[in-house]
Amino acid sequence: MQAKYWHTRDDGKIECELCPRHCVLKPGQRGFCFVRENIGSQMVLTSYGKSTGFCIDPIEKKPLNHYYPGSSVLSFGTAGCNLGCKFCQNWDISKSHEIMILSAKAEPEEIAHVAKGYRCKSVAFTYNDPVIFHEYAVDTAIACRENDIHPVAVTAGYIMPEPRKEFFAAMDATNIDLKGFTEEFYKNFTNSHLNNVLDTLQYVKHETNTWLEITTLLIPGANDSLQEIENMSQWIAENLGADVPLHFSAFHPAWHMMDTPRTPPETLFRARDIAMKNGIKYVYTGNIIDTPSASTFCSGCGELLIERKSYTIGEWNLASGSKCPKCGDGLPGHFEDNPGKWGNKAVPVKF
Numbered sequence: 001m002q003a004k005y006w007h008t009r010d011d012g013k014i015e016c017e018l019c020p021r022h023c024v025l026k027p028g029q030r031g032f033c034f035v036r037e038n039i040g041s042q043m044v045l046t047s048y049g050k051s052t053g054f055c056i057d058p059i060e061k062k063p064l065n066h067y068y069p070g071s072s073v074l075s076f077g078t079a080g081c082n083l084g085c086k087f088c089q090n091w092d093i094s095k096s097h098e099i100m101i102l103s104a105k106a107e108p109e110e111i112a113h114v115a116k117g118y119r120c121k122s123v124a125f126t127y128n129d130p131v132i133f134h135e136y137a138v139d140t141a142i143a144c145r146e147n148d149i150h151p152v153a154v155t156a157g158y159i160m161p162e163p164r165k166e167f168f169a170a171m172d173a174t175n176i177d178l179k180g181f182t183e184e185f186y187k188n189f190t191n192s193h194l195n196n197v198l199d200t201l202q203y204v205k206h207e208t209n210t211w212l213e214i215t216t217l218l219i220p221g222a223n224d225s226l227q228e229i230e231n232m233s234q235w236i237a238e239n240l241g242a243d244v245p246l247h248f249s250a251f252h253p254a255w256h257m258m259d260t261p262r263t264p265p266e267t268l269f270r271a272r273d274i275a276m277k278n279g280i281k282y283v284y285t286g287n288i289i290d291t292p293s294a295s296t297f298c299s300g301c302g303e304l305l306i307e308r309k310s311y312t313i314g315e316w317n318l319a320s321g322s323k324c325p326k327c328g329d330g331l332p333g334h335f336e337d338n339p340g341k342w343g344n345k346a347v348p349v350k351f
Contacts, residue, residue, distance in 0.1 A: 001044065001045050001048035001049075001135060001136075002042050002043065002044055002045075003018075003036055003043040003044055003045040003134075003135055004018075004043075004134070004135060004163070005017040005018040005043075005134070005160070005162065005163045006018070006036075006043035008041065009024065012041070013025060013026055013038070014038050014041065014042075014043055016031050016036055016043060017160055017162070017163070018036070018082075018131065018132070018134060018159065018160060018163050019033075019082045019131060019132075019158050019159050019160060020158060020159075020160060020192070020193065020196045021082060023036070025037070025038035025043075026038060027039075027040075027041065030046075031082075032082055032084075033080045033081060033082040033132040034079070034080040035047040035078065035079065035080040035132055035133060036132065045133060045134075045135050045136065047078040047079060047080065047132075047133050047136065048133070048135060048136045049105055049106060049107050049108075049136065050078060050079075050104065050105060050106070051076045051077065051078055051104055051105075051106045051351075052076070052077055052078060052079060052127060052128075053076065053104070053348065054074060054075070054076045054106070054111075054114075054348065054349040054350070054351065055074075055075050055076075055346055055347065055348050055349065056072050056073070056074055056075070056118060056120060056342075056345070056346070056347040056349060057072070057073055057075050057124070057346055058070070058071075058072065058073070058311040058312075058342050058343065058344060058345070059071050059072070059073045059121065059122065059124075059152075059340075059342075060308065060311045061073075061075075061311055061346075062075075062124055062126065062152060062154050062175050063175060063213065063215060063247050063249075063284070063286055064152065064173055064175055064211075064213055065213065065245055065247075065282070065284055065294075065296060065306075065308070065333075066211070066213065066245050066282070066296070066331070066332060066333025066334065066335075067122075067150075067152070067173045067211055067213070067333060067334050068121050068122070068150075068334055068335065068336060068340060069306055069308075069313055069335065069339050069340065070313040070339035070340030070341060070342055070343075071120075071121035071122065071339075071340035071342060072118070072119070072120045072121060072340065072342040073120055073121065073122045073123065073124045073152060074111070074114065074115040074118065074120045074122075074123045074124070074349065075123075075124040075126050075127070076106070076111070076123075076124075076125070076126070076127070077090075077125065077126055077127030077128040077130070078128060078132075078133045078136070079128065080128060080132055081128050081129050081132060082129060082131060082132050082158055082192075083129065083156055083158060083190050083191060083192050084190060084191030084192070085179070085189060085190045085191075085255070086189050086190075086255060086256040086257050087189065087217070087219055087222075087251060087254055087255060087256070087257045087260070088254060088255045089217070089251075089252070089254050089255075090127050090128060104350075104351060105351070106351045108136070108139040108140035108142070108143040109143045110351065111123060111140050111143065111144070112140065112143040112144045112146065112147040112149055113147065114349065114351065115144065115147070115149045116147045116148070116149060118349070120149065121149070121150060121340065122144075122149060122150035122151065122152045122172070122173070123140065123141075123144050123149055123150070123151055123152065124152040124153075124154055125137045125140070125141075125151070125152070125153050125154065125155075126152075126153075126154035129155050129156050129158070130153050130154070130155055130167075131155055131156070131157075131158060131159045131163075131167065134163055134166075134167055137151075137153065137167070137170070138166060138167060138170045141170035141171060142170060145172075150172040150173065151170060151171050151172055152171065152172065152173045152174065152175075153167070153168075153171045153173075153174040153175075154174070154175050154177075155174060155175075155176055155177070156176070156177045156179065156190075156192075156197065157176040157177070157196075157197045157200035157201060157204075158192050158196055158197060158200075159196075159200060161199075161203070164200060164203060168203070168204055168208045168210050169208065171210050172210065172211065173210060173211040173212075173213075173334070174204060174210050174211070174212055174213075175212075175213045175214070175215055175247075176197070176200065176201055176204065176212065176213075176214055176215075177214075177215050177216070177217070178197060178201065178214050178215070178216050178232065178236075179197075179216065179217065179223070180194070180216070180222070180223035180228065180232075181194070181223070181228050181229075181231050181232035181235070182194065182223070182228060183195070185222060185223050185228075189219075189222060189223075198235075198239075201214070201239075201240060202239055202240065205240045205241070205244065211333065211334060212240070212244055213244065213245040213246070213247065214236065214240075214244060214245070214246050214247065215246075215247040215248075215249055215286070216232070216246070216247070216248055216249070216271075217249045217250075217251050218248055218249065218250065218251060218263050218267055218268060218271060219251045219257070219260060219263065220251065220260060220261055220262075220263055220264075220267070221260070222260070224263070224267050224271070226270070226274065229270075229271045229274045229275070230274055230278070233246075233274055233275040233277075233278035233279075233280055234278050236275075236280060237278050237279040237280055242279045242280055242281050242299075243281060243282070243332040244280070244282075245282040245283075245284065245333075246275055246280050246282070246283045246284070247283075247284045247285070247286050248268045248271045248272060248275075248283070248284070248285055248286065249263075249268075249285070249286035249287045250262060250263035250265070250267075250268060250285075250286065250287035250288050251263045251287075252287070263287075265285070265288050265290065268285040268286075268288060268293070269285070269290075269293060271283075272284075272285060272293055281299035282296060282299070282332075289309075289310050291307065291308060291309050291314070294308040294309075294310075295307045295308050295314075296308075296331070298324040298326065298327060298329055298331070299329065300324060300327045300329035301324060301326050301327040301329070303317065303324050303325065303326040303327070304317060305317050305318055305324060305331060306318065306339070310344050311343070311344045312343045312344045313339040313340070313343075316338065316339045318331065318335060320337075321335050321336065321337050322335045
């Protein structure tokens, strides 16, 4: 499919305008993401309609804790990525150049109909970054909304302002990876830049109706210093607000960082304490099993509102959909009167 967001240069090459890389391509050449290619002097999205697989997950796995808790989400991705994270946890998908081998065909309308047939509350574009399959993601999001399914993006937010408008206008919720909080970390560990991501976070929060949550994967010795977490927490509170849920997740050895140890749970707990001290009301841990730090408490009185045991909902104490039964404070997010019953299941789906 012919892609959007590119132009022809004076030298006859084409330049991609989708993400800050601005890849310049000769005929037959692919961009850094590997899925956008110069074919016949046109930018073509070679992964349109092709997926690396589908699975029904709990929405908490994205992670989204304030977006219809307990509900099921049909998750999928394609091949390739526009970042070069040395620690990629999904490297077999995001770093793959074998698109035809990995991918099965699935058109946008088909994805929406399958999600509806399985009674999924939402469809998530995940596993690799949906920014690089922008046209496929947006078309699928439109088809989902037509079938009362919520489109959800799990992304690093590395995208230019013009396509960003169209992309997030199509999404009902997003979890954006804030991979660290120094330019040095972004440059050395992700081959990208921090400020572009900060711009996206502020855009989504202040200029869209897309529900926003943030995840930071804490890597021992790389982005887990007390000062970096302090700076990041202060920036989020000041620029995005105290109500944006923040998830700290544990790293496990992967891709080019197999010699780096797993993140100790104590690092996550310490980061959570720092973020809450800086005013962020809802801070969670991920990739470990710890009910207290995965559960939601009222920011006003401390009452337990949503208990989480791994990805399974335990106690549910919300009143009138989203209020604390003790003090009456509202819980920001999207909730129903009762939680979903999907639990901790992961169910592969074949098309």
